[in-house]
Amino acid sequence: MAENIASTAAPAVIELRGVGKIFRTASQSDRAVLEGVDLTLREGEIVAMLGKSGSGKSTLLRIMAGLVGADRGEVDFRGERLAGTAEGIAMVFQSFALFPWLTVQQNVELGLEAQGVPRAERERRAEAAIDMIGLAGFNSALPRELSGGMRQRVGIARALVTEPDLLLMDEAFSALDVLTGETLRDEMLALWESGRANIRSILIVSHNIEEAVMMADRIVILSSDPGRIRAEVPVALPRPRNRDSAQVRALVDEIYALMTAPAAEARLPAQAPARQIAYRLPDADISQMEAILDLLCEAPFNCRADLPHLADEAGLTDDELLPACEALQLVQLVSIERGDIAATGAGRAWYAAGPQQRKVMFGQxxxxxxxxxxxxxxxxxxxxxGEIREEQVLHELERFLKPAEAERVLSVAIGWGRYGEIYEYRYNSGMLTLPEEELPEAP
Incomplete structure (x- = not known):
């Protein structure tokens, strides 16, 4: 794999044309999770897919794996319609997905056993894959005896042993500590470059922007509600890549800019259509939002910063930083443009205010x-x-969101509203209420 950019003339491994996926809401209306997705992965390329929560990344990955069917459009694998799982497609999961009662060797052999490979060949190929991924000597170990990084190596070996044409990796490094994740990522790239794994194409779903830039030949960014491809960014840099090089930093900045585009659909509540209340509020903790805005408004940033630099200074991952920044942008305490974040006038005033005044301003x-x-x-x-049951709000949200997502969104809104003192929540009764001083007097 000396050439890291797949030619457009290279054979297609998998093609998606107009792919859509819908689900039926509690009100019996259909809601699109994915809509009109066109994507081709060709031999010799690694593609990374980024998108915030609700963009349908995992759903799209499972459609490509044949685990979930598309409701609209077509999926062709090696020129033939994909119907269910197919030999030649393997997947690595974030959660390792190992059988705890099976040894490393037995876990790795599973895919081959499902394909009907004879026992002697299964054992030989599994041993080779275990050795290739750096676990020689651990064949008889059980998953509980392994570290997180070693368990993920088993998951990767189980995928590689089938010599797939297409390897799908769903947040494969995100459950690992930073150093272990980087080591395993570099080893995967070394295997790819050497050609030892006999993989034709890799799709990586990730939340880590730098990881995508360091690994991929092309980065696909999905929008949300419904998930569509909003941008494709080629990464025309030879591997191995230096994360501190000007080219890599410029690409990271570009991806940050695309990932933090303003979410205007969550605003203008007075004139908003009904579904606007179901905007997927980011999982952002108030204390984290405070810490980021405080850091932004202090030296050396003085209210304006490059997002990757701010992430490094705050010691936050993209998965932590981006939701908090989206939340700050939603309430217009910051503005984000071209990968740079700046405190707005309201944000500067909020920074200068005392704790109680901050709450009042946040509520406004x-x-x-x-x-x-x-x-x-x-x-x-x-x-x-001056009170309503939370079920009333959940019922409205479930017109547009799955029940679990409706609960998550409402939980975020409750936390923000309580901090801003615009309403309260009684956990024992599940009632939303006006602040105590605003409640009407009992007759």
């Missing part, structure tokens, strides 16, 4: 900019007792 920003928070507040004000 919520009401002016986040549709769900404003909707809850309006419903509470309109109610006779």
């Amino acid at each position: 920003q919520l009401l002016g900019n986040v549709a769900l928070a404003a909707h809850i507040r309006r419903e509470l004000v309109a109610s006779e007792a």
Whole structure:
């Protein structure tokens, strides 16, 4: 694999044309998870896929693996329609997905056993894959006796032993500590470059922007609700790549800029269509948002920073930084443009304020900019007792979101609203209420 950019003339390994996936909401209406996805992976390329929560990355990966069927469009693998799982496609999961009662050798042999490979050949090929991935001598170990990095090596060996044309990696390094993840990533790239693994193409789903830039020949970025390909960025750099080089840093900046485009659909609550309340609020903790804005407004940044630099200074992963930055942008305490983040006038005022005033200001920003928070507040004000059941809001959200996602979104909105003191939540009864001082007096 000396050449790291697949030619457009290279044979296609898998082709997706107009792929869509829908699910039926509680109100019996259909909601698109994926819509109109066109994607081709060719021999000799590694493609990374990025996108925030709700973009359908994992769903798309499972469609490509044949684990889930597409509701619209076509998927061709090696020129033939993909119908269910296929030999030649292997997948590595974030959670390792090992059978705890089987040894390393037995776990690695599973895929070959499913293909009907004779026992002697299974054993030989599994031993070779275990050795190739750096686990020689651990064949008889059980998963509980291995570290996280070693368990993921077993998962990779189980995928590689089938010599797949297409290897799908779903957040394969994200459950590992940084050093272990980087080591395993570098070893995977070395195997790819050497050609020892006989893989034709790799698709990596990741939340780590730098990882994508360091590994991929092409980066695909999905939008959300529904998931569509919003951008493709070629990475025309030879491997191995130096993460500190100007070219790599420029690409990281470019991807940050694409990943942090303003989420305007969550705003304008007064004029918003009903589904706007179901915007997928990011999983951002208030304390983390405070820490990021404080760091941004202090020296050396002085209210403006390059996002990758801010991430390094804060010691946060992309998976931690980007949701918090999206949340700060939603409430207009920061603006983000071309990979740079800056405190807005409201953000500067918030930074200078005391703890109680910060809460008041945050509540005002919520009401002016986040549709769900404003909707809850309006419903509470309109109610006779100044309270509503959380099930009422969940029912509205479930018109557009799966139940688990509706619960997550409401939980985020409750946390933000309580901090901003625009409403309260009683955990014992599941009631949303106006702040105590605003509740109507009992008759």
